[in-house]
Amino acid sequence: MGIIKEASRDIAGKFTPKSETLTKIQVSLSLSTNQELLMEAVALAKIRTRVDAEDSSELDGINHISELVNHMLEKHVEEKQMHSINGVPIPADFCCPLSLELMSDPVIVASGQTYERVFIRKWLDLGYNVCPKTRQTLGHSNLIPNYTVKQLIENWSEVHGVVLPDPVKLLSLNFSVSLKPINGRTSDKSPFSENSSRENKFGSPDHISSDDSCHPNLLHENFDSDDQISKASSSEDTDDSETGPPKLLVASTEANKLMCNASIDGSDAIKQSRKDGFHASDVEPRLQRNSISGDIGTSASSSSNHLEVVEKDKEEQVSSNSIASETTRNGRTVTCSKPNFQPRLGGVRSRNHLVWQQRSDKAVSLDSRSDFAIVDNKVRKLIEDLKNERTDPERAAIGELLVLSRHNMESRISIANHGAIPFLVNLLYSADPSMQENAVTVILNLSLDDNNKITIASADAIKPLIHVLETGNPEARANSAATLFSLSVNEENKAKIGRSGAIKPLVDLLRDGSAQGKKDAATALFNLSIFHENKARVVEAGAVKPLVELMDPAAGMVDKAVAVLAILATVQEGRNGIAQAGGIPVLVEVVELGSARAKENAAAALLQLCTNNSRFCSLVLQEGAMPPLVALSQSGTARAREKAQVLLSYFRNQRQVGKVTRR
Template sequence: MDASVKCLVNSISRFIHLVLCQTIKPVPIQKHYRIVADLLKLLKPVLDEVVDYKMHSDEIIYKECEELDMAINEAREFIENWSPKMSKIITALKSESLLMKIRSSSLKICYILCRLLQSSSSNSNLTGIQEIQCLKHEKITEKIEEAIRSQRNNVFPCTKDLMKITELLGLTSQELLKESIAVEKERMNAEVSEIKGELDQINQIVDLVSHIRDCMVKTGRFEATTGIAIPPYFCCPLSSELMLDPVIVASGQTYERSSIQKWLDHGLTICPKTHQMLMHTNLIPNYTVKAMVASWCEENNVKLPFNSDHTTVVSVPSLPDHVSSQVLVRTDSFKCSVYSSNSTSRSSLEVGNGFDKQKRGVSPILCGEKSNGCYSREKCHISPEHSYNHSRSESTSSAPFSIDSVPPALIEVSGKPSKPEIVNELSGEITSECYATPPNKESGISPWLSVKQLHISKTKAEVVGNEHLNNLYKESSSLNSVSEELATASHAKRLVEDLRSNSKEVQTTAAEELRRLAKHNVENRIVIGQSGAITPLLSLLYSETNLTQEHAVTALLNLSINEDNKVMIAEAGAIEPLIHVLKTGNDGAKENSAAALFSLSVLEEYKARIGRSGAVKALVNLLGSGTLRGKKDAATALFNLSIFHENKARIVQAGAVKYLVELMDPDTGMIDKAVALLANLSTIGEGRLAIVRGGGIPLLVEIVESGSQRGKENAASILLQLCLHSPKFCTLILQEGAVPPLVGLSQSGTPRAKEKAQQLLSHFRNQRGGATGKGKS
């Protein structure tokens, strides 16, 4: 008896200390466990007296002490393992269940101790027991349980109850998006564990979150600045926010791009609304809804932000002069399809990076400068087999990138196709040479739209929207001839002379003009390159005027789309000036400098030169402290450099692994890029050690479980490298619970991912077999 009570007292002390030290746990966890701590504070002196006076007790109190001890330890573990990424609803239900269990056990012990202490003189302890018996708490899960009961009876939960749940748990629109992702991941985990009762409860919670989302949309959202009610059909079904960048998924449903992209980035491949399995993860812009939203915003004087990081349709007059005068399109997907009409596949590179060696033919054509988040490109072809995703690369290198082909989208307005453009994510510009094939040339509407949606698309609102888009098209077309101005040799030479002027203003203007001319036209790049512009542009990279420096580096970037120019830029000694820009330039200049280095690294002999020049450290610094666009450019450049074996150690020694591990967080949107680069670095000992020391194993296991197909493939490859070279690392991987997701990957991943998963599982079995054999001998 004494031993069980002493253990219980010790557990109570540890629990109280843990709760008092918690300062970041949000409601409802904090509220629940402070109640538990208050209850246990009252119980502890009573138990202390039982131990001090060695009071006689029976078997019942012995069992109750053991049960309470187990419940307290379970609650303590729950607090320690809690993460902000966990579902708030599931957390509330679990924590309240533990609270009730602890309270029930405490009361049972109190009833027994009341009897034992009645003969004792300790009236204070009797008072403490009475306080425990009188301690009440408000059940914040009451509304949740009531809503779930309604669902089980096939009744839609009460709107008032649903709104109360969102209020109690603080489910704002963004929090609701996180909640949707969290409960869906819990559902996937429950399916794997095959615990029927648990899966049934999770399914009920998934339905509840869906009802809450519908309720938030139907009850009305209000625009922040004007207070005007937003029409429900303009709100994203996933985040309940106004859809400024609506996209269609494979199920035919429309969502806000940023919301559905977060959903997909967490490895979720079902439609949040219909729960259909998505046959692909391509996001097709819904221009009809976008036009309707724009029209509604205009009518209600709601400011529509055009500088979003996502797909944007804009009219030319509102754009800065360095942005393409066409209707610009941008996608945050890493996946793109790129074509070439005037370039041939230049190299077939066999990559010896610890992956399966694959021959890859890639046209080393550079894609142009930054503008509204998109990159100018000549048309080039990239094999969908590549194992690295990078949507911006200004130069489409011979590196083994994994750029999966998607059905590209063409903007069409009232039957008129827009200027052909290529859709891509990286910073840069869209040139007139680039194009993408439409999913449906007849209507400009996604082929996945349902019959009902096609019927709705003929409404008056759509006609108004199409007229609005048509106006945008006409405006952009009217300025198109200006934006594609051809440069004559004499004009180019005058601009080159201006680059050498003593006037900083003249230099800046000339660099900006060359940047603009090189942005759009193949012939202009050739003329400018032959006019001798490269050397003076390189000298302006040392300019103390940030704007001049940015125009110069971006002009060089656009010029390097041409193969002859690329070679001339490299031979003119561009590496050092570009490194200088990486260290001293503004954000835009740094981004385009990193992209230019990537472009030069396409030339095989320059991978080694760039690596030895000190560029690696500057790129790693950009990877750690740059803008999101800069980080993506740095990751692309470093990946291409890492193909040259000698550079791998330089990248690791520069501290890249720490940043890459941080970028494996889904919120960064850079998981696939980070994992692909880490896969190359994991082929050397220093790289493997840095990955483990940086805390990469848990994140890699999580990516194997819930990442994209390409992410899972590269994560499995890294884990295999770690296991093959260190039994200690292998043990750490097993301790992170890698076996279940690897089993799943071995059955449903890409062919290469399946192979890596099977090799890992086989390695685990062999290790166990070897250990068993040693034990028997």
Template sequence: MENGTLLVDIALSIRMIIHMCESAKSQQGNCLALAAQLRLLKQLFDELRQSKFPLSDATIEAFGSLQSALQGAKEVLGQCSKGSKIYSFLKSPQCVDQFQELSAEIETILSASRLALPRVSKQVQCMAENCVLELRKASYSKDVLEEQIRQEIEALLCDHREGRKASREKLDKLAGCLGITTKEQISEELNALEKDRGEAGRNKDKLEEEFIDQVISLFMQLAEDNFDDGNVKGETQSQEVQIPADFRCPLSLELMYDPVIVASGQTYERAYIQHWLDQGNTRCPKTGKPLAHINLIPNYTVKALIASWCQTNDVPLPKVDAVKSTNWLPPTFSEAEEAREDTSVIPSGLDTDCEERSSDHGSSTGIVSGRRKDKDDVYEKRMPSGPVMRVRSSSTYSSELSGEVEALGLSPSRNSPDHFPIFTRQMQSSKQKERKSYKSVYAGGDKVADAGIERLVQNLASTDLEVQRSAASELRVMTKNSIEDRNRIAHAGGITPLIALLSSGDAQTQENAVTALLNLSLNEHNKAEIAEAGAIDPLIDVLKSGTSDARENAAATLCSISVEDYKEKIGARGAIPPLVDLLRTGTPRGKKDAALALHNLSLFRENKVRIVAAGGVKPLINLICEPRMGMVDRAVDVLVTLSSIPEGRMAIGEEGGIPPLVEVVEAGSPLAKERAAAALLQLCTNNPKYRRTTLQEGALPPLYILSQIGTSRAKEKAAGILRLFREQRQASMSRRNRHM
């Protein structure tokens, strides 16, 4: 190393150490004393750098030793300025000794090198001599207040080891002395303790690691006693909860209770849009476009998402009795535009022409289960100048399964939570033309439509491939557009010939058939008919060897028809291995459909074993590790189901699933955090090895935070894991005490 470089490095080290001394959190008196001595040393090296005199080999060797000593000083000061406050107080006696040894080492090096120094100014020589004298006289002592705090912590640790719980008064006093009075400070201290323990583990210092374990256990008692759920809850409630724009009615700007879709595809609160229509308005308030009809179709997807959001954020469900005043309604479109200035547009995926998917959003996970019963409502509306129109709406309006047009999620607006993703896919122009063609042909009334459907169903059995393909394509479009047409096609016997076309050698025909069946399955009473007509085996064949789109829609169809009676049958017929393969190798859309299907099937116990045996755990873990795909919540949902069986827990642990789950607890959506905590609780409850792994991954701080400010279920799961950690530490300390 060149002389100049060595001197620069020493000068920088001295400057850094002085800064660390001035920002120390403990040993402040000793740190300031060391800083004063080092300032004298800094002046010496500044002069040496400016003089540019050559250094002798002996001086270079001495200064190299000085640089090593200064590096040791950084490590000592690091304990005073960083890391855990509790741990630094407990290490206080060792720190005092280290300060003394450090000064003595620097003084010895300077004394040896001073004789070999080149000619420098007499002033600097005097400074060097003064520095040596100051270092020689240096005396470091224990800070009285810090020593008192250390003794108090030692006494509490002793009581804790012997199973005696500290009094609330002592813990309050200690928290105040340490300056740990907020959730953020608790989290910082927990993180610091975990890092200190990790450092001891890397140094293979078993005794120190066990000692820090005891400190963490004591600190958790302090945290639990001083920051109970009540305090945190009050603090959380004081913060304003922002309502996602997509959950507010564009007319009232209030959270919707009974959202409905109008002909333009926009969603409103029923009471307000009904009042708007009753005033004689025939245009959509949001878009300003004329309404083709004034039927109101319930939007069960948005309603379920609002209910889930309310539960997650502890917000009461909205209730709309009636519109109390007519003055609030903007009489013109321009005024309606002003009234909704701060709202965002519900995506076009809500258009009633979109492919609809059934979903049970009543579950906490939001995953399709296919158990919702039809609650068909008939609405009778009269246009200002036209006949009475009738429309039947079903609760099976849409879901989370993806298809030609993906179902509604919610766009992350400036007010919306990240865990409500919006899935939208633009329709191809050819598809839009098909839809317009269908409307023009079958808009002549029920009899015309029935006749057209019967003809299409007959054409499915044609020996002409082109006729088959065309019929399957038209039925695919029709089932995408209308609940009524799905019923008509099923009633006309269309299900059986569509199933037959799943074995077609023509890829396009097969794809159209499987997509039409998917759409038909969204009507609740069609599910059993499709399954009973023998669709399961052909769907599994398509899932194994079809085109990419066909495989995805086959997975979605299996998910849709896997109601309680058919979960076992679908799993037993061999659907799970190809679903796992789609999960592993499919497109993002295919992986989503596969994850939904696997979750639905995993609700039957034997299918859980089959998913694990097919190697489904690893690709689920991989999805958690790739948050950009938007599949974290889905994957965690399946893993928490699999964690309920021994095979699943073993696979999650052995495939490296614990670190990603800990990451979700720390940074996932509120619902994902809850589910990840549930999976970790299963793992930690049944295997001490996984308990240790979870601790080593730094789960303690995020679990503590979750136990304070998560959803009610998340708090319960996190508290359960923390209790297991505490019991394990207490058992470990008891064993050590017996051997002492």
């Protein structure tokens, strides 16, 4: 246990533990596969939700161990993703998130994520009623074949001469035979106990006893007990011992007991808050290579060049690629895709993260299976009507698809699986404004699913979406911008959209669109600007002036506008544009009077302006920035205080330099 505490302290101190240390921990605790690490990570998250928030020492201990497990999990995934077959790297979207292997029989679960059939079936059979990737509680256990991804994988395999693996063989290697369903009763005997035998590990048959008692303090006691720590050191120290390698702080054991009390319908899952602004944070090192997968990082300090966006007041659905939210526009529910924010490397998961729950055999009723079959058959008929070139059947079909696509993930998946996307893309060129609007709205709803994002981009939808941006009615233009934003969650699409000429019409929408259109345009431009070469395009398209104008509180877009300006301020063209558009006085005003989030981003932009140009620094000081910055350094958010302090320190250093020069 000494090496565990040492590694935890390294993580807590923002240091990276040595690889050999992590290997020892994984070997000694039998955390060798992706599944085992996932189970342990979420089991700890489950325990954290039951810990008294006022007991800071226990909570800190759990958080440090959670950070360590999450760090090991991310390192494991990174190492696995470096592997190739016959020297050919495997696209990440073709790999099962559970096994991390190339999929042969991909299926879709209720959350919309795709997995290898035998792996997700085993996962469900073990009693886990959540999506391993998004941590979203699954409403049912139906597995829907993902024919689109299967075809893509088969085509890729044929081109590269790759033989698809046998998933059944991989399953036996990845899932330990000792794992048992979580609805078994768990012994109250701690794996750290002196009387624990080597075979009495979590999940082994001997570990399932009739004792039903829970131990809410077991994790804390084992973490703090020096006596038990001495019994559970590295594997080298225990080879000849009676004590077998424990699961990390018996988190899985305790979490399984807690899960016994979880409600079947998932009502005790903690939902994510709704958000509607942008939030600046420190950049991840990997973002400086423009390789953004889940995190969207930011910095307005002199050492980094990216921004992190956190949407508020939109219901979040956490995933490795997107956050889904639904908003109502003109009485119509429209689903928008938002970026996914995964924990930082070794970061602590939010206590509001959705947690694991026990699966019940009653979770999927015959009615739900029957309902799905009815919807699937209905979708199949509607797609046939879409193929009909007569206007009336097409209009009726697109209207019904719009209704179906707004309700649930299964309908969206079914619509895409039955080949609707190419026909919907063609309808984006319709001369009928209503038809065009409905088509783009259905595509927007379908883009909620990660796999559908791939299919939509592969159907050459970007140019038609730009056509809607340029020619559509206000609602269609807004939904087109939202769809481009949804597609831009994919890093490759950021580049593709930027190079396809979408930025200029997005800026036009920002300038003259409806209130909703301006918000969607700002969101899309922000996400596209994360890709470095798009920043200059956004500035050249004339985005800075309307963004400065939208910082007027009367426009209701201060938070969004200042966030985009903060990311544009990380390039010289953006800084020049902000100064020329009269943005410096407005940024200073936001630091003084804006929301907490807006103040932080305004300080980030000012920091970039001042540290990169002495003339801009003088202008900022002339606008009276010192008092609001001093106030922000004392009462703002943690990141805002940091940026304000750095900027104030920079001002002091500049004064000292000036005094020396005058002497």
